[in-house]
Amino acid sequence: MKKFIPPARAQEIRYVIREIVLEAEKYEQKTGNKTIRLNIGDPCKYDFSPPRHIIDAYIEALESGKHYYGDSRGEKELREAIVEYEKRKNEVDIDISDVLVTQGAAEAVNTILAVAFENGDELLIPSPTYPPYLTAARFFGVKPLEYRCIEEEGWVPDIDHIRKLVSPKTKAILIINPNNPTGAVYSAKRVKEIIDLAGEYGLYVISDEIYDLMVYDGSGKAPNTASLANDVPVITIYSLSKVYLATGWRIGYMYRHDPQDLLEDLWNAFTRFLMIRLSTNTPAQYAAIAALRGPQTHIRGIIDKLRKRRDLVYRRINEIYGLSAEKPEGTFYIFPRINLGINDNDFCKKLLWSTGVVVPPGYGFGSFGKQHFRIVFLPPEDILNDALDRIEKFVRQLQ
Ligand SMILES: Cc1ncc(COP(=O)(O)O)c(C=O)c1O
Structure with a gap:
């Protein structure tokens, strides 16, 4: 018998954030040393945990059958809780028929990419980007067009570049605000410019806002695209993973702001698509009700803790000759530039093998991510300082 080979579209699936883990495992096996992993954005792996009352609601859901x-x-x-929550938080008016609950934001992303596009249709995505928007898009036959985010201006989307990329095959524009991997938070003005451009070309907007309350300054919240959109249709993607610190519960949702019902057919198709995966985790959905309806006081605690870690990493990276980074205004990611005459992939591999520090190379986040790497600054300060000492020493040796 012959070996069974996956089709080309499956062979191309890549996810550098997790692939670097395989290399890290090799390193640990070969050297017997432990790694410092700054590659996966999971608060629950560090000193963060969902608020007690939502854990209790999960237990109660299990105990009540x-x-x-x-x-x-x-x-x-x-x-119903999502409709109330979105009204309270974002002043958007939606109905329960506009909401679909998914297994994390990831399933909302996959559903949209799998269902909303003809083969070869184009989706404008920010670059750098959250990698599945590139790789899952290609898997489902969607052509991702990467629009530049301007590093020197704090990684904000380049509106002129978006305009240049639009073609008759373009169907939608994606915004990730606050952004993974750059930590940028786009102003309401910039979001409105993107909405207006979408309106001009008859496109809809997909707005991934899963880090919306992880913002360090100002109102502590990123602008909500749907509430700025008037007639332009918007699909918002949200999740309990980050703001409610429940990554492993796999609860997310999407909703449509669609005053002219232009997305109705897509929405019905999403609904049918979600039927073939039956449903998402039932007890976790009851915990999610408690999360959205209950006290929101834990968010202040997250921000206070993370602000210190952000300030530490931002300061120390910029003190290292040959590295430079924009200050992240939100999320728990920073995306330093490597100015050392070595490409990002070699930098990250060599860094791992000489120091045990695990960070993914920027090329995995899209074309405009090249020559960078991403650091997750979720760990406590002593771990971050240890990692930064090692990075500093490694960079000095490279010069
Ligand atoms: C921008 C963005 N969207 C979506 C996701 C998926 O999140 P989840 O499926 O845990 O809700 C992530 C995870 O890191 C992300 O950074």
Whole structure:
């Protein structure tokens, strides 16, 4: 018998954030040393945990027998809680029929990419970007067009570049605000410019806002695209993973702001698509109700802790000759530039093998990510300082 080979489209799936882990495992096996992993954006791996009252709600859901398959669209009570939450937080007016609950934001992303595009249709995506928007898009036959985010201006989207890329095959513009991997938070003005451009070309906007309350200054919140959009249709993607520190519960959702019902057919197709995966985790949905309806006081605690870590990493990276980084205004990522005559992939591999520090290379975040790497600054200060000491020493040796 012959070996069974996956089709080309499956062979091309790459995810550098997790692939670097394989290299890290090799390093640990070969050297017997432990790595310092600054590659995965999971607060629950460090000193963060979901608020107590939502853990209690999860336990209560289990104890009261919520073990069954839920509604494919999400439990009705959760969708009602989402409608109230979005009204309270973002002043958007939606109905429960505009909401679909998913297995994390990741499933919302996959659903949109799998269902909303003809083969070869184009989606404008920010670059640097969250990698699945590139790789999952290609897998589903969507052509990702990377629009530049301007590093020197704090990584904000270049509106002129977006305009240059639009073609008759373009269907939608994606915004990630606050942005992974750059930590940029776009102003309401910049978001409005993107919405207006979408309106001009008859496109809809997909707005990934899963870090919306992880913002260090100003109102502590990134602008919500849907509430700025008037007639332009917007699909918002949200998740309990980051703001509610529940990455492993796999609860996210998407909703449509669609005053002219232009997305109705897509929405029905998303709903049917979600039926074939049956439903998402039922008890976790009841915990999500408690998260959205209950006290929100934990967010202040997250921000206070993370601001110190952000300031530390930002200061120390910029003190290292040959590295430079824009200050992240949100999220827990920083995206330093490497000015050392070595490419990002070699830098990250050599860094790992000489110091045990694990960071993914910027090329995995898109063309405009090249010559950078991403640091997750979730760990406590002593771990960050240890990692930065090692990075500093490694860079000195490179020169
Ligand atoms: C921008 C962005 N969108 C979506 C996701 C997926 O998140 P989840 O599926 O845990 O909700 C992530 C995860 O890091 C992300 O950074």
